[in-house]
Amino acid sequence: FNALGFPGERIRFNTASGALYVDRSGQTLSLDFPTRPAHPVSHREPFEQALGIPLKGVLQARDTLVVLDNAEQVRNFQPDFAAIAKLDTFAIMVTAPGDDCDFVSRFFAPAKGVPEDPVTGSAHCTLVPYWAERLNKTTLHARQLSARGGELHCTLKGDRVTLSGQARCFLKGDILL
Structure with missing residues (x-):
């Protein structure tokens, strides 16, 4: 929208996941993604050992969803990136x-070159269905x-998740091939 001066309110991206859309409303951008529901795992021990904290739940989608008791535990979590990288998962969501x-x-994928991602759209494709069910709400x-x-x-809409927020440009440049 900004870098190329796109005048419309919707952009379509053709991706490996199919068509993905970004809608603009003022300064708010909304992305539409397929959900990635998670299912409980029976082998919690490797995650408990790697994370070094008590876990309330462990579920698996593409990424492993680790549930803690409260926000303070998530905020204060000190990841051992080497231990997380050895786990048999793409990434860990706490x-x-x-x-x-x-x-x-929080989202960690050190084995993929991302120690901690600042804001992760793909993680919310799993987090939103999980919390929507627990909180009995879709927004x-x-x-x-x-x-x-x-x-x-x-917003959870069936098998789709809409993520809305504001974005800020953090890098601009040219790549010569």
Whole structure:
């Protein structure tokens, strides 16, 4: 919208996941993604050992969803990136109920070159269905508690998740091939 001066209110991206859309309303951008529901796992021990904290729940989608008791535990979690990188999963999402929002999270994928991602759309494809079921609501306010942090307004619509928020340009440049 900004860098190329696109005048419309909707952009379509053709991706490996199919068509993905970004809608603009003022300064708010909304992205539409397929859900990635998680299912409980029976082998919690490797995650408990790697994370070094008591876990309330462990579920698996593409990424592993680790549930903690409260937002303070998520905020204060000190990851051991080497231990997380050895786990048999693409990434780890650590989540808990929020204090002043519906839920909080952090996202770690050190084996993929991302020690901690600041704000992770793909993680919310799993987090939103999880919290929507537990909180019995389809519109949720989420906060990712990375150092940079981010606020997301999320809506579960069947097998789709809409993530809305504001974005800021953090890098601009040219690549010569």
